[in-house]
Amino acid sequence: MNGAVPRLGDLIDDYCPRCRLLLNHAVASMVGDQVAKVICQTCLSEHAYMDGKEGKKKKSPRETLFDQVLAKVTPDGAATAAPVEKKKPAAPARYISRHKTKPGSKKR
Numbered sequence: 001m002n003g004a005v006p007r008l009g010d011l012i013d014d015y016c017p018r019c020r021l022l023l024n025h026a027v028a029s030m031v032g033d034q035v036a037k038v039i040c041q042t043c044l045s046e047h048a049y050m051d052g053k054e055g056k057k058k059k060s061p062r063e064t065l066f067d068q069v070l071a072k073v074t075p076d077g078a079a080t081a082a083p084v085e086k087k088k089p090a091a092p093a094r095y096i097s098r099h100k101t102k103p104g105s106k107k108r
């Protein structure tokens with residue numbers, strides 16, 4: 001397969017932006033000898049061929065949140081943000097039983 005020009009319908013590895021993984025893709029369209037578009041065989045989404053590269057990385061929400069937190073921390077180490085409250089446990093423990101639900105519990 002080395003040096004072989006992929007043809008339409010061939011399975012090639014490429015990075016799927018939807019699955020965010022390197023996965024099997026079928027060649028969907030070509031420009032000359034270059035693969036132009038591929039179809040992910042996992043989620044069946046069509047996207048431009050990225051030569052297996054991840055492309056431009058979008059900032060994940062988690063990263064932006066992290067940046068916001070970092071921005072609030074002053075260089076001398078003192079956080080200007082309000083002190084973080086300790087997380088309270090949402091519920092003591094949830095017992096799973098097949099018996100009647102306790103009064104007050106959510107009904108479906």
Ligand SMILES: [Zn+2]
Nearest residue numbers: 016019040043
């Ligand atoms: Zn996919």
